[in-house]
Amino acid sequence: MKSVLYRLPFPAWPARFRNLLRPGWLGDVLSGAALALLLFLPAAAGILAPLPLAALHRRLARSPNSRMAFRHAFTFALAFFALHLAWLPLSMAGILGPLGGALTVLVLPAAALTWAAPLALTRWVFGARTLLALPFMWVILEALRAKGPLAFPWGAPGYALTDTPLAPLASLGGVSLLTLLVTVTASALAALGSRRHPGVVLALLAVWSVALLWGWRGAPAVPPPTRTAVLVQGAIDPRVKAQGRTLEELNVYLGLTRRALGRGPADLVVWPETASPLPASDPRVLGPLRNLGVPVLLGAPGDVPGQARNSAYGVDGRVTGRQDKRVLVPFGESLPFAKALGFLYTPLLSRLGMPGYISATPGRALNVLPLRDLRAGVSICYESVFPALSRQTVRAGANLLVVMSNDAWFGRGPGAEQHFRLGRLRAIETGRYLLRAGNDGVSAVVDPWGRVVFRAPRGERAAYRAPFGVASTLTPFVRYGDWTLAGSVVFLLALLHGRFRGMKKLEVPGPWLIGGEDHALGRADHAEDRY
Known part of the structure; x- marks a missing residue:
C-alpha cells in the first residue's frame, strides 16, 4: 500500500513543510529567544528588538480569544526569561546547592506570567484595537513589575536600546519612553504584516527620525571629566x-x-x-x-x-x-509575605542551611x-x-x-x-x-x-x-518624572472609553484593527494558532 504522502500534490509540499517548521508554539519560542539575545547583544543590534515583538503582537491581535492570546504571550515570555535569566539558577545552585538552584527556576514562569497576563488582558479588553493598545500596556506592565515586595524589573524592552543612538531619549522620558518606542514600532510592523498602509510607514519613519535627531543633537552637553x-x-x-x-x-x-x-x-x-x-x-x-x-x-x-x-x-x-x-532583593535580602508564608520558609531555610536567616530592614x-x-x-x-x-x-x-x-x-x-x-x-x-x-x-x-x-x-x-x-x-525626565507612564494610562482609558461609548474619533482605521470578533480585515486564518 503506497503511503498517503505520495498522493499529496506537489504544490502542497512547501506549505506543509512551512507549517511543520512554524507551529504556533515554535514561533513564540523563537521570537522570545530572539528578543532575549537582542537585549544583551552590544551596539546597534538592539535596534532590531521590535522585530520579534512584532511577531508576538501580530499573534496576539489575531488570536481568536484571550485564552489563545495568553498561550502565545506566556510561551513567548517563558522562552525570553529562560534565556535572559539562564544564569540565575546556575549561580544560585553554586551558592545554595541543587535545591537552591531548582527553586530559583520558579522565577522563570513567575516572570513570564507578569508579561502574559497583562498582554492577554489587553487582547480581551481592546479586541480589534489590540495593536494600538499593546505599546501603552507594555509601559504600564513594566511600571507594575517595579512595585511591591516582588519587584523585579529585569528585561524591559526599552533596555534593548541602551547601546544605540536612541539611548539619549531616556533623558526625556526614562526607560519607559524607550519601551514605548520599541513596542510602538513592533505594533506598526505587525500591522504592515496584514496590509500595507502608507500612513503607518510615514508615521514610523517620522518617529524614528525625531528619536535619532534627539539622540544626536538634542541631549544635553556632557560636563568634562576633570x-x-x-x-x-x-x-x-x-x-x-x-x-x-x-x-x-x-x-x-x-x-x-x-x-x-x-x-x-x-x-x-x-x-x-x-x-x-x-x-x-x-x-x-x-x-x-x-x-x-x-x-x-x-x-x-x-x-x-x-x-x-x-x-x-x-x-x-x-x-x-x-x-x-x-x-531589597526578593528572597535574597527579604522574605516576601513572611508572616503568611512562615510555615513554608522555616523548613525550606533549614534545608538550605540557613536556619537563622532573617529579612533585612x-x-x-x-x-x-x-x-x-x-x-x-x-x-x-x-x-x-x-x-x-x-x-x-x-x-x-x-x-x-x-x-x-x-x-x-x-x-x-x-x-x-x-x-x-x-x-x-x-x-x-x-x-x-x-x-x-x-x-x-x-x-x-x-x-x-x-x-x-x-x-x-x-x-x-x-x-x-x-x-x-x-x-x-x-533633564526633562528629572523635572517631569515618568510622564510616559501617565500618558499611557490616560491613552488606554480614553481608548477604552471610546470602545464602549462608540467615540468614532478614537477609531483607528486600517492595519491597527486586527483580531477579535470585530476583525476589520475579514476573517483571519487561525490555523497557525492551533497547537
Missing part, C-alpha cells in the same frame, strides 16, 4: 563573607586604597557594597578612613541597633551621612551624601535598576550618581553584565556621571550619555584611578 575617583575591587568571595565577617576584609580595602592614592591625589574613593564588616561609625573603621585624607563612600552594615541594614556611608574626616538600602529615608562639593546619590546594588530612586536623589540635589554592588553572587556569567547595562541608563535619565564599584566588578565610570568612560577588568583585586565629572542641570 576629577579623579579611585574605584576599589576587593574581590572577596561572598561565600567566605557569609561564614563570618573579619577585619581582614577592611584591611584589604585600606591597603588597595593607600596604594592607589600613592600614585596621585584623588577627589573621591568608592568601595563596593558591604566592603566593611563594621559600620563606618565604628572607631576601628572611622579612624583608618580619616587618615586617608580623601572623601570615601563605602558599603557597610547599618548602625541601627537591633536591625540588619545594608547601608552606604559618606566619610570625610567624620561620617557625613548614611543611606540605607530601600529596595529596608531604609525609608532618602539621603544625599555630602562630601565637600560632591553630593552623591547612592544606589546599593539592586536599587540601580529602579529609575525612580536615581531621579529622587537628583531632585534632592545630587550632582553625581554612585552604585555600590556585590555581583560576585552571580558568578562569571552574564548576570553582572546585565545588571551593569540596566544601571547605565540611570546616567542618561538624570544627566549625571555614574561611578560604579563592584566587589569583583563591574567597576566603571559612565558619562551622562551612557558611554563607558572607564571599566576595570572583572575578577581582579585592585584599585583603579578613573576620571569623572559633576553636573547640576536637570
